Amino acid sequence: TYMVYDPILLSNDIEKYVIYMKDSKILRKYYKFRATKFYGGSATGDVVGCNLRCKFCWSWHLNTPSALKNIGFYIDSENAALKLLNIAFEKGFRYIRLSGGEPSIGFEHVFQLLKKIQDLGYSNKITFILETNGILIGYKKDYAIDLSNYPFIITRVSIKGCSSEEFEAITGADKKFYNYQIEAVKHLIENNIAVSIAITVSFCKKSSLSRLIEQLIRIDENIIDRIELEVVKLYPDVTKRLCKANLFPWIAIDLKNNAILKGDDIEQKCRENSNRNLIKK
Known part of the structure; x- marks a missing residue:
C-alpha cells in the first residue's frame, strides 16, 4: 500500500522552492537551456519541479525533493525568453518549449515569458509549445483564459493513464485528480488555444x-488528428522504478537493445535485474 497525494497541494509546496519574486520579476528554477531535435528542432528550457510523480518519467532526477533544493538556477522571465530566442535563432528553429518539470507551476513566470516574446515582436516568427500534464489548467480555468492572449502558443497535454485507476497506479496521485487533465483540454479548446x-x-x-478517446472527441471532434500515442522508453532508472512498483507496461521500448518489449518480457527483465543484484550482494 502507498499513500496517494494531492497534486494541487504538491504544486503549492514545490512553488516555494522553484519560484521567487524579485522587483516584480518572477524568477523560476531551471535545470538547463538547450537545443533539442523535438518538433523538428526546438529551443528548450528544462524547468525543475513537477506536481506528478510518474514512475516512467525520464526527468525524475529534476523533480525529487533534494533536486528542488540542490539542482538548477533561478532566472527571470525576460532572460529566460532571451536565452530561448537566442538558441532558436542561432539554430534556425521555429519552436521554443519548456520541458523537464511542470511549467504551469508558477504560471505567472510563463505568462511574463510569453509577454516578453510578444513585446519583442517575435510572436509571428516563433511558436511556443507548452508541455503540461494539464492538472493546474484543469483546476484553474483562468490559466487557459490568460494563455489565450498569446496566439503563438500550442499546448501539448500529456495525459497520464486512460482511467482514474490507471492514473493513480502510474503517478501515485489520488485518482480523483485524473479528470483535471481532461478538464484542461476542455478549458484550452473553449479558449481557442491550439491543443x-x-x-x-x-x-x-x-x-x-x-473510452478516453471518446471523451476527448466529445470535447472536440477534430481532436482525433492531434492525439499522439506514446510508448514508454525503458531508461535504466525507469526500469528500476517500474520493477520496484510491480508496474509492467504491456508495451515498451528497450533503448539498450533497440527493441520492443511486451508485458511478460518486462517482468522477465525485472526478474533478471533483481537476480543480478542479489548475485552482486
Whole structure:
C-alpha cells in the first residue's frame, strides 16, 4: 500500500522552492537551456519541479525533493525568453518549449515569458509549445483564459493513464485528480488555444483507451488528428522504478537493445535485474 497525494497541494509546496519574486520579476528554477531535435528542432528550457510523480518519467532526477533544493538556477522571465530566442535563432528553429518539470507551476513566470516574446515582436516568427500534464489548467480555468492572449502558443497535454485507476497506479496521485487533465483540454479548446494530446498507452487497457478517446472527441471532434500515442522508453532508472512498483507496461521500448518489449518480457527483465543484484550482494 502507498499513500496517494494531492497534486494541487504538491504544486503549492514545490512553488516555494522553484519560484521567487524579485522587483516584480518572477524568477523560476531551471535545470538547463538547450537545443533539442523535438518538433523538428526546438529551443528548450528544462524547468525543475513537477506536481506528478510518474514512475516512467525520464526527468525524475529534476523533480525529487533534494533536486528542488540542490539542482538548477533561478532566472527571470525576460532572460529566460532571451536565452530561448537566442538558441532558436542561432539554430534556425521555429519552436521554443519548456520541458523537464511542470511549467504551469508558477504560471505567472510563463505568462511574463510569453509577454516578453510578444513585446519583442517575435510572436509571428516563433511558436511556443507548452508541455503540461494539464492538472493546474484543469483546476484553474483562468490559466487557459490568460494563455489565450498569446496566439503563438500550442499546448501539448500529456495525459497520464486512460482511467482514474490507471492514473493513480502510474503517478501515485489520488485518482480523483485524473479528470483535471481532461478538464484542461476542455478549458484550452473553449479558449481557442491550439491543443495536441499525448497519451502514454503503455499502461492503458484497450477499453479505457477507447473510452478516453471518446471523451476527448466529445470535447472536440477534430481532436482525433492531434492525439499522439506514446510508448514508454525503458531508461535504466525507469526500469528500476517500474520493477520496484510491480508496474509492467504491456508495451515498451528497450533503448539498450533497440527493441520492443511486451508485458511478460518486462517482468522477465525485472526478474533478471533483481537476480543480478542479489548475485552482486
